[in-house]
Amino acid sequence: MTGRQQAAAAAFLSVLAVLPAVADDFQLSVLALIFLFAYVGIAWNLMMGFAGQLSLGHALYFGIGAYTVAVLAGKYGITPWLGMPAAFALAAAAAALVGTLGFRFAVRGVYFALLTIAFSEFTRIAFEHWDFVGKTGGFFLRALGPDNRPLVSLRGGATFFYYALLVTMVLGWALSAALVSSRLGYYWRAVREDEDAARAIGVPAFRMKVAAAALSGGLTGIGGAWFGLLGGSLFPETVLGMRMSIDVIIAPIVGGLGSLYGPILGAFIVIPLNEFAKELAQHFNVNGLNFLIYGALLCAIVLFAPHGLWPPLARLLRLETRR
Amino acid sequence: MLELYANVVVGGLLLGAVYALIATGLNVIFGVMRMVNFAHGELVVVGMYTAYLFWKLTGLPALAALPIAAALLFVAGYAFQRLLANRFVEAGQHVQFILFIGVALMITGAHAIAFGPDPRPIQGAAGFDVYRAVFLRLDAVRTQAALFALALIAALWAWLKYTLTGKAIRAAADNLTGGRAIGIRIPHVFAIVAGLGFACAGAAGALVAPLFDTQPYLAGDFTMIAFIIVIVGGLASLPGALLGGLLIGVAEALAAALVAPSMKSLFSYALLALVILLRPQGLLGKRSALG
Numbered sequence: 001m002t003g004r005q006q007a008a009a010a011a012f013l014s015v016l017a018v019l020p021a022v023a024d025d026f027q028l029s030v031l032a033l034i035f036l037f038a039y040v041g042i043a044w045n046l047m048m049g050f051a052g053q054l055s056l057g058h059a060l061y062f063g064i065g066a067y068t069v070a071v072l073a074g075k076y077g078i079t080p081w082l083g084m085p086a087a088f089a090l091a092a093a094a095a096a097l098v099g100t101l102g103f104r105f106a107v108r109g110v111y112f113a114l115l116t117i118a119f120s121e122f123t124r125i126a127f128e129h130w131d132f133v134g135k136t137g138g139f140f141l142r143a144l145g146p147d148n149r150p151l152v153s154l155r156g157g158a159t160f161f162y163y164a165l166l167v168t169m170v171l172g173w174a175l176s177a178a179l180v181s182s183r184l185g186y187y188w189r190a191v192r193e194d195e196d197a198a199r200a201i202g203v204p205a206f207r208m209k210v211a212a213a214a215l216s217g218g219l220t221g222i223g224g225a226w227f228g229l230l231g232g233s234l235f236p237e238t239v240l241g242m243r244m245s246i247d248v249i250i251a252p253i254v255g256g257l258g259s260l261y262g263p264i265l266g267a268f269i270v271i272p273l274n275e276f277a278k279e280l281a282q283h284f285n286v287n288g289l290n291f292l293i294y295g296a297l298l299c300a301i302v303l304f305a306p307h308g309l310w311p312p313l314a315r316l317l318r319l320e321t322r323r
Numbered sequence: 324m325l326e327l328y329a330n331v332v333v334g335g336l337l338l339g340a341v342y343a344l345i346a347t348g349l350n351v352i353f354g355v356m357r358m359v360n361f362a363h364g365e366l367v368v369v370g371m372y373t374a375y376l377f378w379k380l381t382g383l384p385a386l387a388a389l390p391i392a393a394a395l396l397f398v399a400g401y402a403f404q405r406l407l408a409n410r411f412v413e414a415g416q417h418v419q420f421i422l423f424i425g426v427a428l429m430i431t432g433a434h435a436i437a438f439g440p441d442p443r444p445i446q447g448a449a450g451f452d453v454y455r456a457v458f459l460r461l462d463a464v465r466t467q468a469a470l471f472a473l474a475l476i477a478a479l480w481a482w483l484k485y486t487l488t489g490k491a492i493r494a495a496a497d498n499l500t501g502g503r504a505i506g507i508r509i510p511h512v513f514a515i516v517a518g519l520g521f522a523c524a525g526a527a528g529a530l531v532a533p534l535f536d537t538q539p540y541l542a543g544d545f546t547m548i549a550f551i552i553v554i555v556g557g558l559a560s561l562p563g564a565l566l567g568g569l570l571i572g573v574a575e576a577l578a579a580a581l582v583a584p585s586m587k588s589l590f591s592y593a594l595l596a597l598v599i600l601l602r603p604q605g606l607l608g609k610r611s612a613l614g
Contacts, residue, residue: 054416105600110359110416114554115599121547122592129586242543246424253417288435288539295428302421303407306414 005319016166020159028158034271035165036226039172041252041263043219046176048249049258050185051212052192053099054109057116058220058248060098060123061091063240065221066228067133073153074141080154080229087225088218094119095217099210117245124240138235141228155229165226169264172219177260179215188212192258220248254301256308261319265310273297326458331580332573333459339572340469340476341530345545346552346564347476348523354559355496355516356404356412361423364545365430366396366521370528371537372434375443378532385445385532386467392525400521404514412513427542434539442536468530475526479519480561492516496559547588551595557608566607570594 001009020028040062047053068090069083098119102112128136141155150156154164179185187208190198199205228234238244255266274294281289305312314320349363360366370392377388403426411419452463483489495502495512503509535541548571556567571591578590598605 048417056420101596101600105603107599107603110558111554111599111603113416114359114550115596117547117550118554118592118595118599122589122596125586125589125592129583129589242547249417250421250424253421257415257417286436287440288432291428291432291435293432295425295430295432298421298425298428299407302411302414302418302425306411306418 002319002321005321008317008319013170020162025158028162030271030275032158032161032165032230034267035162035169036223036230037247037251037271038264038267039165039169039226040220040223040248041255041267042169042172042176042260043216043223044248045252045257045259045263046179046188046219047212047216049252049262050180050192051188051209052195053209053212054113055116055213055216056113056249057098057118057120057245058217059240059242059244060116060120061095061217061220062224062227062244062248063120063123063127063234063236064091064094065224066234066239067127067139067224068221069225070139070141070228070234071133074139079152080225081152084154084222084225087221091221091224092214092218095220096210096214098217099213103206103209117242120240120245121242124236127236127240133234133236136236138233140234141232143232155232161226161230165230168222168226173260173264175219180260184208184211250298252308254298254305254308256310259308259310261314262308262310265313266308269309327580328577329458330460331576333461334465335573335576336569337461337465337469337572338534338576339569340472341527341568342548342552342572343565343568344472344476344523344527344530346549346556346568347479347561348520348527349549350553350556350559350561350564351479351516351523352520353553354561355492356408356513358408358412358419359416359423359550360520361420361546362427362430363520363524363549364542364547365427365434366524367528367531367545368434368537368539368542369396369399369430370525371532371535371541372438372443372528373525374529374532375445375537378445385529386471388532389471389526389529392529393522396521396525397518399518401514401518403521404517405510408517409510409513427546431539431542438537438539440538440540442538444536445533464533468534471530472527475523476561476565479523483561488512488515544588548591551591554595554605555598557605560605560607563605563607567605 016031019031023031040058044055044058047055065087068087069080072078072083072086073080098116102115107115127133133139144153144155148155150160180188187198187203190201190203191205191208195205224239227239251266251270252263253266254270255262255264274290277290277293277297280293281287301309311320345363345367348366349360352358352360373392373395374385374388377383377391378385408422411422454461454463454466483493491502491507492512492515494505495507495509499509502512552567552571553564554567555570556563556565571594574590574594575587578587602608
C-alpha cells in the first residue's frame with residue numbers, strides 16, 4: 001500500500017469503528033450486510049478477478065457454509081467457533097470438486113460459468129427435498145435467550161454483528177492482499193492473462209485454478225455461515241438460489257474486478273441501493289418496483305462504468321496503486 | 324404400463340418441442356454475438372402475458388396471439404440490441420451478465436407491477452380436448468403448441484439457410500472481420516439476430532401460456548431450461564437445440580412421472596453436468612458458428 005492508501009484506510013476504519021455510537025440499529029444492520037457482501041465479494045474476486053475463472057454459482061458455497069454452521073449449532077449444539085472451520089472446509093471441498101471436474105476436462109469460459117450454475121442449482125433442488133435440513137420449509141435456529149453470550153454463540157444484536165462482520169471483512173481483505181502479492185497471486189494473474197503462455201513457462205495452471213476455487217469457495221462459505229447466524233433462518237431458495245449467486249458477484253463487478261478495494265466499494269453502493277429500492281417499493285406499496293429500480297441501476301452502472309467504479313474513484317482521490 | 328410410459332414420453336416430446344423453440348432463440352443470439360442472454364426466460368413470460376391479455380380482451384384462442392407476441396419481441400429485440408447491447412458485444416462475460424441480469428430484473432419487476440404475483444390461467448375452449456392415436460392420448464393444446472414450435476424452428480432454419488440476410492447472418496457468425504470487409508452492416512445484422520432470438524422466446528411464450536399459469540417468477544425456470552438445452556445439444560448448434568429440447572422434455576416428463584414432479588429439474592441438471600464434463604461442446608456441437 002502507498003502511504004496515501006494507508007492514511008485513507010486508517011481514516012475509513014476509524015470512522016467505521018466509532019459509527020455504532022451514532023447510528024441506529026437499522027443503519028447498523030444495513031452496514032453489517034454491506035460488510036458481509038463486501039467480504040464474499042472479496043472471496044469471489046480471488047477466483048474471478050485474480051485467477052480469471054468466472055463462477056456464477058457461488059451460492060453453492062455460500063449455502064453449504066450457512067447450512068453447516070446452522071445445522072451443527074441447531075441440531076448438535078456445536079459452537080459456531082468450530083462450525084466456521086467446518087463450513088470453510090466443506091465449502092472449499094465442494095469448490096475444489098467443481099473446479100477439479102471443470103478444469104480437468106478443460107471446461108473454459110462460458111461453459112465453466114454454466115457448469116457452476118448447474119452444480120449450485122442441482123444442490124438447491126436436492127436441499128429442497130432433504131428432510132434433514134427441513135426441505136423448502138427452511139431450517140431455523142433457536143431464538144436467543146436472555147443468557148445468550150454473543151462471543152460464544154456468535155449471535156447477538158445489531159452492534160455485535162456490525163463489529164463481527166467488520167472484522168470478517170477486514171480479515172478477508174488482509175488475506176486476499178497477502179495472497180495477491182504472494183507467489184500464488186502472481187501465478188493466478190499469469191493464468192488469468194494467458195493460460196497457455198503461463199503453462200508454457202511452467203506455471204502449474206490446473207493446481208493454481210483449483211487452489212483459487214477452493215480458497216474462494218471456502219471463504220464464501222464463512223460468509224454464508226455469518227448470513228445464517230445473522231438471519232437465524234435458512235431456506236434453500238435464499239442461500240443456495242440463483243439470486244444469491246447474483247448478489248455475491250454484483251458488488252465486486254460494480255466496484256471493479258481484480259482490485260482489492262473494488263468489492264468493498266461495490267458493496268457500499270449496491271446494498272444501500274437495493275435497500276433503497278425495497279423501501280421505495282414498500283412506501284408506494286408497489287410489488288416489483290424494487291426489481292425494476294435495481295435492474296435499471298445495474299444496467300446504468302455497466303453502461304457508464306463497465307470496468308467498475310473503483311478505478312475512476314481511485315484516480316479522483318489519487319489512491320491508485322502504481323504498477 | 325407401457326401405455327402409461329409411452330404417453331409420458333410423448334407428452335414430454337410435445338413440451339420439449341416448445342422448449343426447443345425457446346432454446347433456439349438463445350442459441351441464435353449466442354451463435355452470432357457470443358452473448359448469453361440471461362434474460363431469455365423473462366422474454367418467454369412477456370410472450371405469455373401477451374397471449375393472456377389477448378385472450379382476456381378478445382376471447383379468441385391464445386394461439387392466435389403468437390404473431391403478435393413474436394412481432395412485439397422482434398421489435399423489442401432489434402431496438403435493445405441496436406441501442407444498448409451492441410456496445411457490449413466486446414465486453415467481458417461478467418459485464419454482459421450484469422447487463423442481462425439488470426434487464427431481467429426490470430422485466431420481472433414490470434410484470435409484477437402490471438399483473439401482480441398471482442398466476443393467470445387461460446381457460447381455452449379446447450382445454451380438455453384429446454387426440455387419440457392407437458393407445459396414445461395427445462393433449463390438443465400441447466400438440467398444437469408443439470406443431471407450431473416445430474414449424475417456426477424449421478422456418479427459421481430455412482430462412483437462415485436460403486435468404487440473403489440469413490446468409491449474411493451466418494457469414495457474420497463465421498467470421499466477423501470478413502463479414503465487415505465484404506460490407507455486411509454488422510450492427511444491423513446483430514440487431515436482427517437479437518430480434519429473432521427474442522421473437523423465438525415470445526412465440527414460445529404464447530404457445531405455453533395455456534399450459535402453464537402465467538406469473539412473473541416463472542422466468543427463471545425458463546432461462547435455466549434453455550441453458551440446459553443449449554449446453555446439452557451444443558451451444559450455437561441449431562439441430563442441437565432441437566435435439567436438446569426434445570431430450571430435456573422427455574427427461575423431465577419421465578422424472579416427474581417416476582420420482583416426483585418437483586424433482587424433475589434435478590435430472591436435467593445431472594444430465595447437464597454429465598454432458599459438460601464428457602462432451603463439453605454438446606451432443607451436436609461444433610466449435611464453430613451457427614449451423
